[in-house]
Amino acid sequence: MEDLQKLLLHDHGLSVSTLPEKGRCLFTTREYSPGEIILSEEPYVSVPNKTPVKSRCDWCFTSSNVKRCSSCQVVWYCGSKCQTSDWKVHRLECQLLAKLEKNRIKSLTPSIRLMVKLYLRRKLQNEKCDRQLQSGERFSISYPCVYGVLPSIYMYCDAKFQWFLLLNLTHFHKDISEVEEMQLVLYAQMASLVNIILQWSTLNIKEIAQNFSKLACNAHTICDSELIPLGTGLYPVISIINHSCSPNSVLVFEGRIATVRAMQTIPKGSEVLISYIETAGSTMTRQKALKDQYFFICSCPRCIKLGEHDDIEESAILEGYRCKNHTCNGFLLRDLESKGFKCQQCGIVREKEEIVKIASEEKTISNKASVALSSCHNKEALDMYLMVEKLQMKLCHPFSINLMRTRETLLKILMELQDWKKALTYCRLTIPVYERVYPKFHPLRGLQYYTCGKLEWLLGYTDEAIKSLTQAVDVLRITHGTNTSFMKDLIAKLEEAQAEASYKLSSMDD
Structure with a gap:
């Protein structure tokens, strides 16, 4: 924990603390303004969703112009750039998948692939540790996750460090023995398939099953700018951030990169909080969702009002x-x-x-x-x-x-x-409900304004479209920033609608 504090976060407006009732927490050491980036992180490992309709690039998750890996016939890429970026891990995975029987490949879920890739990254780190240890020198692992935040990590080889980013940076709220029996059986079956794929004599199936339970609590669904799910990734630093049904921050994705932005002014010394679940629901519904998936009872300002x-x-x-x-x-x-x-x-x-x-x-x-x-x-x-x-x-x-x-x-x-x-x-019928159940700067609220504005402009209701698109920009510039292609397109639509309205007005004056 001290290494994480000193090496990663302390000098970048954040600190990690441990509270008895919550475990690890992320706190601010300076004030953050609405829309300001708190943290950006690349996934330690990630996989695209498996759908019968379309295949996705294993690196960037696009579904355009993808081609199957000629060797394993399982993984897809949109081009040589993404294939090269993923090659360090996939060169090992590819050899394993190519040996699998067809019936095994059909059982290859995204969760199983994520676990396989996790163990392969561990293997790569072990090999790097061993090489440096033989020469007696210090080694560096450049973890390319937090832009502008995470430097290379320099330390002497430590056998425990191979799981540093996974085990030490995750928070598991419930012991595996307490999970329902059916879930235990499922984890065991999934662990068995991982064992068959990897075929390592040192593997412990019980440990793999326990790691599946940790992934269930800590992996994040990777979405596009319109919050459509694309895949799953493990973001060890972001996994430290705790939940609130009244969050002060929001997690969105720009490609593979997970970005946490402030939704409101966050004073110095405040805990950074995001929402793990859909917050549009009663306290009992939210509590049930959190208990079923994350195994804890929320005590945020909304939840303490229960009853x-x-x-x-x-x-x-x-x-x-x-x-x-x-x-x-x-x-x-x-x-x-x-x-x-x-x-x-x-x-x-x-x-x-x-x-x-x-x-x-x-x-x-x-x-x-x-x-x-x-x-x-x-x-x-x-x-x-x-x-x-x-x-x-x-x-x-x-x-x-x-x-x-x-x-x-x-x-x-x-x-x-x-x-x-x-x-x-x-x-339009949904807008009043969105405004009631979501806070002012919530991405779903902004996206509903955006949908409304697009439809109004398409139907020729220019003035109404300008109002809706302006509302969308006001919200989404806070949650999404302004530099993504999605936001640039949205702002361009608004400017075009405004120009069209100005032209119509000037034509009427003439």
């Missing part, structure tokens, strides 16, 4: 039922006397049997709609999701998360079908 009046009201609005009187926006709570649900604003009681009947019908149609959508039967799925929306409008509060998700799905289907006008209608 208080404001928290109960928010939960009832986001995940509860609407008042029977559609002119009333009150929230419902269970009424012990009537055994139904009573509106806390107008006092009308809604019978439990009525709610159960609508909820059951909605669930049945939702399941069918999901199957149709996954089978790419978009028109069929559209009709069914419209039925789901109609039932949810009877059942759910106008700010319901479930209703919002259904409308998001309808928006995506309508865009696939190129029904731009109806798509815009649904995009």
